[in-house]
Structures are given as C-alpha cells and as structure tokens.
Amino acid sequence: MESEAAAGRAQDGAPQRHRSGLVLGIDTGGTYTDGVLLDYYSRRVLASHKSLTTRRDFAIGIESVIEGIHIQDPSAVKMVSISTTLATNAIAEGKGKRVALFLVGYDPELIASFKMENHFATPHYYYFAGGHDLYGREKAELDLQGILAQVGQLRGKVEAIAVSSYFSPLNPEHENRVYQAVSRISDLPVVLGHQLSTKLGSVERATTAALNASLLAVLQDFIIAVRRAMERRRIDAPLMVVRGDGTLMSDEFAARTPVETIHSGPAASAIGGRFLSELDEALVIDVGGTTTDIALIEGGQVTVSEEGATVGGYNTAVSAANLLSIALGGDSHITLGREQVIAVGPERVMPLAQLAQQHPEVRKQLLTLRQRPRGHVTLDWLEYWYLLRGPGEAIDRWTAQEKALVEFLGDGPRPLPEILKHLKLLHAAQIGAQELLRQEIIGKAGLTPTDLMHVEGKYSQWDAEAAAAALDVFAGSQYQDPASLCQLIWSQVNEMIVHAVVTFLSGKRFDLPRRRAGGQQLSGSVSPPAGAGAEDEDIGRWFFYNSLYSAHPHLETQIRLRQPIVGIGAAASVMLSEAARALYTDLILPEHYQVANALGAIAGSVMVVEELLVYPRLSDSGLEVLGYYVQASDQRQEFEEMDDALAQARALSEERALGGAIRSGADSPQVEVEVLSDGLDSFRVRAKAMGSPRLMD
Amino acid sequence: MELVNVGTQRACGLIREKIVTLELAPGAPINEQELAEELEMALAPVREALKLLAYDGLVVITPRHGLYVAEANLSDLEQVSEMRLALEALCARLAAQRATSDDLAVLEALRQEQAQRAAGIEKATAEATRGLFDLDHKFHQAVARAAQNRYLADTLERYYGLSLRLWYLALPHLGFLPSAVEEHLGLVDAIKSGDADRAEQIMRRHVGDFYDNVRGALPAEGE
Structure with missing residues (x-):
C-alpha cells in the first residue's frame, strides 16, 4: 500500500562511520503486517510498508511486506526482528496444539475445591504422586510407572506434553526425571514448568507449561515460514523475536519458549514509540485497526507487569509489558x-x-x-x-x-x-x-x-x-x-480512550454507560450521556464525566495526565487528539508513527534472565537449618553459610545470563544482579543481561 | 535451557532421513545449493548439517570432488557389525549392573509398547515395520542410557544410523524380525535381575541375528 524510498547502501567513499547495517523490523498485528527498514546506526528509516495480515498463514503477509519494501541489496540486511500476535491469537482462539499436562504432587481435591481445573489451559490433565515441599524435600515418591503408562495411552491423542511438579523451582528433580523417562519412550516435545518460571505459584506454572507446550509447534512453524520468506528474498541474517516485555530473543530461544511472545505486539509498539519520540516518560497509545493498546514508558523503559501476563483468561507466570488493550480501532x-x-x-x-x-x-x-x-x-x-x-x-x-x-x-x-x-x-x-x-x-x-x-x-x-x-x-x-451523529460517535470513541487511560493508570475500575443515538439535544457541544451523573451516587463516574464535559455549573474538575501521549498507528492523529485535549496533555506524533510497532521490533534490547533460588536445607525434624542450597534449573549446590550460598548464586547467575545473552546475539551485554527475598530465608537471585543486538558483518 | 540452532538441526534431520531411507542413494553426489533450495532453507544451515553428517559417516567431503553420500556395502556391514556387537554387548552388561529404577521403568514401558504394536500389525507394511524399528531404536537408546556412560551412548547412536541405512538397503528382501520382541523381553528381565552375563549374551545374539539377516539379504559385493 505505501512504500517510501527504496533502500540502498550508503555509497560515499569516505563514510564518517565504518559501521553500517540495515535492519528489518516486522510486526504482524491483528489487521496489518507492518515492515520497516532502518539504518541501525544512524537510526534513519529508509523504507516502510504495510499489508494486510493473513491469519490463515502469517507468512503470506510477511512476504508481501518484505517484497513491498524493495530491498536492493539483501546482503546489507544484518538482522530481522519480528513481533507477532500469533501466540496471543492461538490461545484466545484455542488454536494451539493439544497438550497433556502431568501434575506431579498436586492435590486434586485442593485444585477442585478452588475450581482451578479450568485454569490449566488444557482439558487433558492428569495427577500423579510425587512433588516436593517448600523446603525442597521430597513429599512423595515419583510415580514414574504411572506416568509412562499414561504416555502410552495418550499416543496419537496429544501433540505435546507439559509437566509441572509441586515446588519444582525449589527442586526440579521430579520434573527432570519425568523428562528423561518420557523423552526416551516418546517423540513428543516435553515442556517442564521449572524451566519457564521460578515463581512458586503452582497453578500459574502449570498453565504456563501447558500453554508453552501448545504453542511450540505453532511458533516453530511460524519461524520456519519467516526464515523461508527471508531465504526467498535472499536475506541471510539473524532472526530475533520480540518478547511480551519488549526485549528480544533469538529465534532458537523463541522456538523453545513461545509462551514468552504473548503480548509482544503491543510491547513492540511501546518500544517503537519511545524510540521515535526519544521521550523517557510518556504514555504510548497505539491505535490499530482492531484494538487500541496503551503502555507506559518510565525512565526510558516499558513498564513490566509484576503479575504474569494474562491471555485468553489464563493467568501465566510469564513476564509481559504492563498494558491495556481495548477492542476499539479505526476499523x-x-x-x-x-x-x-x-x-x-x-x-x-x-x-x-x-x-x-x-x-x-x-x-x-x-x-x-x-x-x-x-x-x-x-x-x-x-x-x-x-x-x-x-x-x-x-x-x-x-x-x-x-x-x-x-x-x-x-x-x-x-x-x-x-x-x-x-x-x-x-x-x-x-x-x-x-x-x-x-x-x-x-x-x-x-x-x-x-x-x-x-x-x-x-x-x-x-x-x-x-x-x-x-x-x-x-x-x-x-x-x-x-x-x-459523527460528533456523538467521536465522543463515544473519546470517552472509551480516556476511560481506558484512567483505568489503566489508576488501577480503578468503573463502567462506562453507553449513549443512545436518538434523544440527544445537541447544541454545539456534546454533553454526558444520560445516567452518567445527576441521579447517580457514583462520585467516580460523576468526576469522570464532569472533567470531560465541564457539566457542573459550580464545580470544575479536571483529570490531567502528567506525561505526554505518543500516538502510534494510522488513525492516531484523528482518534487521539481529543483525548489528549481532555487530559490536558500533548499529543506527540513522531515521524513514521504509523509503523512504530515494526520499529519497536528492532529497537528493543536482547535480554537473557537467569534466576537461581537460594533456600535453607532443613533437618528431617524441620527444626534445624543444616545449610543452604543454590538451586539452578539443572544443578544444585550446597553451602554451610547463607552468605556463601548467595555469593555463589550471584556469580553463577551472572555468568549464565552473560553467556546466554552473548549466544543470543547481544553486543557487549551488561549484567545486573538482584537478590529478592522470598521470606523464610529463601531468596531469588536474578541476573539480567541486556545489550543491543549485535549486527553480523 | 540449552540453545540449539533450529536451522542446522532441522536441516540435519531432514538430510539424515533422506540418506538413511536411500532417497539420497549411497555414492550420489550432493549439491549444497540444490539441496538448500529443495529444503527451502538458507545455505549456511545446510552446510553445517552436512558437516555434522560427515562426522556421522553418512556424508563424505573430499577436497577435490566435493560432497557425496557415503557408500554402503558389505565391507561396511562387517565393520559396523563388529563394532556394534562389541559395544552393544558391553552396554547391556553395564546396564544390568547400573540401571536405576527409572531406567527399568522406561525399558519396561518400551517393551510393552513394542509387544502391543507387534501384535497389532497384521501385514508387514513398510510403515508398520518402520514404526517397529523406531521403537527398537528407542529401546537400544534406553539400554545405552541405563549403562550410565554418555560416550558409549553417543558412539552407539552414530552406528545405529549406519545400521539403519544398511537395513533399508536390505528392506526389499527383509521385514522386521518378530523374534526381536521376545529377545527384548528376555533382555529387560536380565537387566532387571542384574544378571550381567545373561544381558550381554542376549544382546550379542540379538545384534548378531540382525546382521546375519541383513547380510543374507544384501546384494553381493561388486554388482
């Protein structure tokens, strides 16, 4: 549809900088697939293109975007990065693969009493004996025979297996044993809960494992399709995938942890908004065809939700950008x-x-x-x-x-x-x-x-x-x-956007009454819908409408947004200017704001997080502390003193995060180590290695 | 979490399949570019994969004549069988001495699966035989794991691929051997009871029979 200047390599004989690298960013949204070609070091946008998303096969839309950009010299492309709603859509539409979830050491009655069965994201869940307690001690012997017999019965009925054992982050022994045994008798992919989350929420971990298993094939097919599209266009470059928190991972990593791509699209828009506006504090609002997504930039970073991402009604243990998505868009x-x-x-x-x-x-x-x-x-x-x-x-x-x-x-x-x-x-x-x-x-x-x-x-x-x-x-x-009528509809749109901003930032909820088409006496300005204040006892709602329409003769109220709004998406200039006015802030529409989401796919940093747990080893009576464990996903060490254990956890997590980031294509990554207390002398040691993507020459 | 290069791994699996099933015939030249196009993959992962397959003895890389699929003939059969006879037997012995309860559970599950499948097969279609061989492969891998020696397991894995190709060469004249299922039963019992001598003996006979059958079915040298 639109295609700006075709790309070419800088040809001047004496460039000021030797480093040159084109990077291609692609965002597959609900309605459009956007692509943008950027000169990475000068940050110059060389070309962009939009085409319709083809949900039945995302690769079609992606290929037409690559084609539309007219890359003259494909060998100059040093990296391709992609954000996708594929995972989110597959879950929301129930299109993931069929998964069997093995719950080891979970209490079926407890799960039933809280009606948690529906939270597991698969109807095929099975309980087995095993699991550990909150000091990592074996609670019951692992019923491996029962598990292997179940695998035999499931042949041809499921396409992947997820395993979550009780307190597996503290002691993944049972999960690892199940993995070893099951992968020796079956070719199905096996996903382990402790590899996806070190948080102790057993239901969220099981859900995350099940979702990840159901998405494995979906994302693998997608990555293969993208790689094939690149190959046809003679682009030979590393492929990155955007995570739900806006950071990047290599395609190998993404193929293993597809669940981390949940919400990657909106996160990429927020990063793109920050990249284009160069603002460190802003509210980024992306008006797409199908949805409007809101995210907050603080200190130059997209804020990340403390709770795990929620998708299709399932709570996961996956970190994702803190964002609100409403079903309102240009179409x-x-x-x-x-x-x-x-x-x-x-x-x-x-x-x-x-x-x-x-x-x-x-x-x-x-x-x-x-x-x-x-x-x-x-x-x-x-x-x-x-x-x-x-x-x-x-x-x-x-x-x-x-x-x-x-x-x-x-x-x-x-x-x-x-x-x-x-x-x-x-x-x-x-x-x-x-x-x-x-x-x-x-x-x-x-x-x-x-x-x-x-x-x-x-x-x-x-x-x-x-x-x-x-x-x-x-x-x-x-x-x-x-x-x-137009004015009425725009007021409705505006109310929905302002309402979304207010509820997103305040964390408070209230319903928005819908307005009737007829019976409005219009005299220049639109007034609040009937039932939105006068006889209502809800002061919050009154405050909202009074601030929007200055309806009260004596009391004036305002809701002022301290940060500017960065608008993204083709319809942003029209659909957000009224909202910015109503919130007494500026609407910033940076150049190329229509394709900020695709830019966000390349503007993110490569990140690898390694989390270790440190917790006490208790005597059998449970009264005496005998030492401290340092638990990684694949190994456990024991120390007499807590300080030694923590020092080792710091060193090991740092080393692993750094190595992981370098293998994932980060350029001189920086590592930050955090020690978080989990109470009861237990600690979570988290090393986060981040760096810009390294462009291959 | 271990990182794998998806492209290389995928290419390796696809090309290995082509070679083992004789779609790429023994001795046939390999054109990297054409192969990459056929697989709709970039050249780099295909090249990497071919290097890995050369290490596994399925591809030969020569400085002057380029790449070709490794030959497979009777003398290969003799050499591979000598190696496997010795190592599989050692493997069974070690497994009987070292198998954990988890290992035994896996072996038992595989044996049952195999018995069920073999019983369910009415006609020896290529598909069904293939499935049984796949299970046989898993069974041998499980015994190798039970031996608790990673290097032994890795080595045997390489020879298994070579053996499978020989079996494909003999396939037109040969089906799956039903006696193998019973032999596996005896082997699991021996490993369970920790009878190292008997485990070794059964395995040696089991592997030996396989090669005798393949040898008998293979076309004579130099045709």
Missing part, C-alpha cells in the same frame, strides 16, 4: 445495540469506503439507499458480507447453508438483509458463519471510524462519497443529522 464496527445504544467495536470489519472502492456496485447501492425515506431503512443494510478467497478443498466439510452462502457471495458483496432473504432466515445469528469468518473465507464490512474520517476529509484513501452515503443512512434511521 471497529459502529452499530446500534439494544435500546438504540451506539456501540463502537468490539468487532473489526472492513470500512464501507474501502469495500465501495473495490466494488462499484456497493457504492451504487449505498447512494440509492440514501434516497429512500427515513425510517424505511434498517441498519442491517449497512452491513455487507463478502467473499475473501476461494473455497479451496475444505468445501466438502461445509454445511449446506455455508455452501449456499459462499455461492451467493460469489458474485460480489451483499448486504445482510439480502443474505437473510436468500437463505430464508430471520436473523444474522442464524447464518452460522463463524467458521467461514474465522478461516477468512468470508469477511464483513460496515460503518467504521475510518469511514467517518473519510466523510470529514481527514482521510482520503478510499471512497469518501460512499462513506458519506452510509453515514446519512445511519443518521437518517435515527432522525439525526449526520454531523451531530
């Missing part, structure tokens, strides 16, 4: 819900302006629709369904209704009422097209904020007149004039 579907309440999102559709551009008959239909008398047109006429791609071989497995629908859409997009009439149905819910939508065989189009931007002349990529016609129809059906 959010604007609809009328029950009681005439306007909703923007959560569904993402193709803007009507775009559909009309591609299909002249849609434009014609919309212009005709505008001529019909008010109140005679339902809003269903503004929802179009269209065919995205050919049916392929899978057609045999479809229902008759699915086939009829695809055939009907074969001639071009159709509005919903025509589809219902053709299929002899009364309501859209009866169509049952979820599977076709998910596989991207058919798509939906409708009125979106992007259409409003076309009507208002803020955007001119597609058919503005068709968008205007659609808006007229929408407004007419509610006996409103289009300009007021």
Whole structure:
C-alpha cells in the first residue's frame, strides 16, 4: 500500500562511520503486517510498508511486506526482528496444539475445591504422586510407572506434553526425571514448568507449561515460514523475536519458549514509540485497526507487569509489558445495540469506503439507499458480507447453508438483509458463519471510524462519497443529522480512550454507560450521556464525566495526565487528539508513527534472565537449618553459610545470563544482579543481561 | 535451557532421513545449493548439517570432488557389525549392573509398547515395520542410557544410523524380525535381575541375528 524510498547502501567513499547495517523490523498485528527498514546506526528509516495480515498463514503477509519494501541489496540486511500476535491469537482462539499436562504432587481435591481445573489451559490433565515441599524435600515418591503408562495411552491423542511438579523451582528433580523417562519412550516435545518460571505459584506454572507446550509447534512453524520468506528474498541474517516485555530473543530461544511472545505486539509498539519520540516518560497509545493498546514508558523503559501476563483468561507466570488493550480501532464496527445504544467495536470489519472502492456496485447501492425515506431503512443494510478467497478443498466439510452462502457471495458483496432473504432466515445469528469468518473465507464490512474520517476529509484513501452515503443512512434511521451523529460517535470513541487511560493508570475500575443515538439535544457541544451523573451516587463516574464535559455549573474538575501521549498507528492523529485535549496533555506524533510497532521490533534490547533460588536445607525434624542450597534449573549446590550460598548464586547467575545473552546475539551485554527475598530465608537471585543486538558483518 | 540452532538441526534431520531411507542413494553426489533450495532453507544451515553428517559417516567431503553420500556395502556391514556387537554387548552388561529404577521403568514401558504394536500389525507394511524399528531404536537408546556412560551412548547412536541405512538397503528382501520382541523381553528381565552375563549374551545374539539377516539379504559385493 505505501512504500517510501527504496533502500540502498550508503555509497560515499569516505563514510564518517565504518559501521553500517540495515535492519528489518516486522510486526504482524491483528489487521496489518507492518515492515520497516532502518539504518541501525544512524537510526534513519529508509523504507516502510504495510499489508494486510493473513491469519490463515502469517507468512503470506510477511512476504508481501518484505517484497513491498524493495530491498536492493539483501546482503546489507544484518538482522530481522519480528513481533507477532500469533501466540496471543492461538490461545484466545484455542488454536494451539493439544497438550497433556502431568501434575506431579498436586492435590486434586485442593485444585477442585478452588475450581482451578479450568485454569490449566488444557482439558487433558492428569495427577500423579510425587512433588516436593517448600523446603525442597521430597513429599512423595515419583510415580514414574504411572506416568509412562499414561504416555502410552495418550499416543496419537496429544501433540505435546507439559509437566509441572509441586515446588519444582525449589527442586526440579521430579520434573527432570519425568523428562528423561518420557523423552526416551516418546517423540513428543516435553515442556517442564521449572524451566519457564521460578515463581512458586503452582497453578500459574502449570498453565504456563501447558500453554508453552501448545504453542511450540505453532511458533516453530511460524519461524520456519519467516526464515523461508527471508531465504526467498535472499536475506541471510539473524532472526530475533520480540518478547511480551519488549526485549528480544533469538529465534532458537523463541522456538523453545513461545509462551514468552504473548503480548509482544503491543510491547513492540511501546518500544517503537519511545524510540521515535526519544521521550523517557510518556504514555504510548497505539491505535490499530482492531484494538487500541496503551503502555507506559518510565525512565526510558516499558513498564513490566509484576503479575504474569494474562491471555485468553489464563493467568501465566510469564513476564509481559504492563498494558491495556481495548477492542476499539479505526476499523471497529459502529452499530446500534439494544435500546438504540451506539456501540463502537468490539468487532473489526472492513470500512464501507474501502469495500465501495473495490466494488462499484456497493457504492451504487449505498447512494440509492440514501434516497429512500427515513425510517424505511434498517441498519442491517449497512452491513455487507463478502467473499475473501476461494473455497479451496475444505468445501466438502461445509454445511449446506455455508455452501449456499459462499455461492451467493460469489458474485460480489451483499448486504445482510439480502443474505437473510436468500437463505430464508430471520436473523444474522442464524447464518452460522463463524467458521467461514474465522478461516477468512468470508469477511464483513460496515460503518467504521475510518469511514467517518473519510466523510470529514481527514482521510482520503478510499471512497469518501460512499462513506458519506452510509453515514446519512445511519443518521437518517435515527432522525439525526449526520454531523451531530459523527460528533456523538467521536465522543463515544473519546470517552472509551480516556476511560481506558484512567483505568489503566489508576488501577480503578468503573463502567462506562453507553449513549443512545436518538434523544440527544445537541447544541454545539456534546454533553454526558444520560445516567452518567445527576441521579447517580457514583462520585467516580460523576468526576469522570464532569472533567470531560465541564457539566457542573459550580464545580470544575479536571483529570490531567502528567506525561505526554505518543500516538502510534494510522488513525492516531484523528482518534487521539481529543483525548489528549481532555487530559490536558500533548499529543506527540513522531515521524513514521504509523509503523512504530515494526520499529519497536528492532529497537528493543536482547535480554537473557537467569534466576537461581537460594533456600535453607532443613533437618528431617524441620527444626534445624543444616545449610543452604543454590538451586539452578539443572544443578544444585550446597553451602554451610547463607552468605556463601548467595555469593555463589550471584556469580553463577551472572555468568549464565552473560553467556546466554552473548549466544543470543547481544553486543557487549551488561549484567545486573538482584537478590529478592522470598521470606523464610529463601531468596531469588536474578541476573539480567541486556545489550543491543549485535549486527553480523 | 540449552540453545540449539533450529536451522542446522532441522536441516540435519531432514538430510539424515533422506540418506538413511536411500532417497539420497549411497555414492550420489550432493549439491549444497540444490539441496538448500529443495529444503527451502538458507545455505549456511545446510552446510553445517552436512558437516555434522560427515562426522556421522553418512556424508563424505573430499577436497577435490566435493560432497557425496557415503557408500554402503558389505565391507561396511562387517565393520559396523563388529563394532556394534562389541559395544552393544558391553552396554547391556553395564546396564544390568547400573540401571536405576527409572531406567527399568522406561525399558519396561518400551517393551510393552513394542509387544502391543507387534501384535497389532497384521501385514508387514513398510510403515508398520518402520514404526517397529523406531521403537527398537528407542529401546537400544534406553539400554545405552541405563549403562550410565554418555560416550558409549553417543558412539552407539552414530552406528545405529549406519545400521539403519544398511537395513533399508536390505528392506526389499527383509521385514522386521518378530523374534526381536521376545529377545527384548528376555533382555529387560536380565537387566532387571542384574544378571550381567545373561544381558550381554542376549544382546550379542540379538545384534548378531540382525546382521546375519541383513547380510543374507544384501546384494553381493561388486554388482
């Protein structure tokens, strides 16, 4: 779609700097795949490109981005880095591989009494005897025979195995033994809880292990696909993958710990925002097509959530950027819900302006629709369904209704009422097209904020007149004039964004009442929706709306954001300027802000964390401390004195983190060692090695 | 967590498979570039993989004539079998002396799996035989692990790949040997009861039978 200057190597004979290196950053978002080519040392953006994300096979979108960037000399590319929503989507949509989770030493009754079974992210979980106590002592003998028998029974039923043993970070012996034994009788990948998290939360660790196991093949296929795309474009360079906290890991690492890529997309945007704005304190808001993501930059770093990342309703032990994502974007579907309440999102559709551009008959239909008398047109006429791609071989497995629908859409997009009439149905819910939508065989189009931007002349990529016609129809059906309706919708969008900022930063929650389309008396400015203050006893909500609209005759309130907002994404300038005004702060839109997410994929640092545990060894009676253990994932040492144990833990974790970072491609990494107390004379010694990616010559 | 080069490892596995299953015939020249294109991989990991396979004796790298797949013939068979007979027997002896309860659990699980599978096979299709050989491989690996000698296990692993290729050469004339399942049963019992002499004896016979069968089925030298 857009492609700026093609890239070339600096040709001057006497460069001031010998170091030159092009790096390619790619972000596969929910709607778009963005790519950017950067001269790493001068930080100059040489080219960028956007293409549609192809969820059925991410590699297609990635290849078209690489193609769109027109890299003249592929050998000049020294690194490719990629952020992806693949893991997040696979979990949210339940598309990971089938996993058996072996819980060693877990108490089934305890798990059941807290109804924790649903937290494990797989229905195939099995309990076995074994595990350790909180001093790392064996609680019960490991039931290895039972485990091996279970593996035999599971043959062909699962694609990966996850193992979590009770208190395994303190003593991974049982997990390691299960690994040794299972991998000798089965070719399935085996994931161990203690290798993913040293935190002691047994349920989160099990969930993390199960999710990681379910994602192994998904991410491996993805990395192979990206590598293949690079190979076809003759790019021979190290491949990095962005973690959920915005740092980078090598592709080898990512293939083993795919669970760490959860939330890597939003984290990359935040890093990109910081990179472009060069601000050390800012709120980064990325307005995409599907979602708006908010993250905070403090002291030049993206803030990381203390609790583990949550995804698809599962709590994990994986570190991820502290961020809030709301289902609001430029392509959010604007609809009328029950009681005439306007909703923007959560569904993402193709803007009507775009559909009309591609299909002249849609434009014609919309212009005709505008001529019909008010109140005679339902809003269903503004929802179009269209065919995205050919049916392929899978057609045999479809229902008759699915086939009829695809055939009907074969001639071009159709509005919903025509589809219902053709299929002899009364309501859209009866169509049952979820599977076709998910596989991207058919798509939906409708009125979106992007259409409003076309009507208002803020955007001119597609058919503005068709968008205007659609808006007229929408407004007419509610006996409103289009300009007021627009204002109402923008107020709704603005409230959602400000609400997200306030709840994200304050950590306090309150609901946002939805506003009705009709019955608003508009006189120049928009007022709070009915039920948002006056008779309400909720002072928080009153404060929110009063600050937004200065509604009260006597009391003036304000919510002021101390940091500036850095806007990212194509729709950021339109959708965030009002929010910045409402929060009394500046909106900064750095150059190339549309592709900050892709830049973020290359602007991050390579990081490797090594965590060791130090805890006391108790006598059998539990009353006497006999010494201290230093526990690493693969070895344990014992010391008489706590200080010696801590010193050894520091040295060992530092050495390992440093070695890991260098192997992962960090350039002269710096190591920080932290000692955190876990109480009861137990310590977590964490070495974090970070460095810029090393560009190969 | 151990770091592996995904590309090299993948290339190595794919090329090894091609060589062992004779898709790349013994003695055939190898063109790195073509191989990389066929696998849709970069040249670097393919090159690395070929080096590893050269170490395993499946690929030969010569300074003048480039790369080719290692030959496989009767004299190879004799040499590999001598080596494996001695080492597998040693392995079984050590396993009987050193196996832990975890090792025994693994051997028992593998033996049961093998018995079930062998019983379930009605026709000796290539697929089914392949599955049984895969299990046989795991069984030998498990015995090697039980011997608690990493170097011995590594060495045997290399020779197993060479053996498997010889078996593929003989495949048109040979199926999986059903007696192998019973031999494994006896071997597990011997290891369990710590009877080193008997374990060694069974293993020697087991491996010896394999080579006798392959030898009988292989085309004569110099055809």
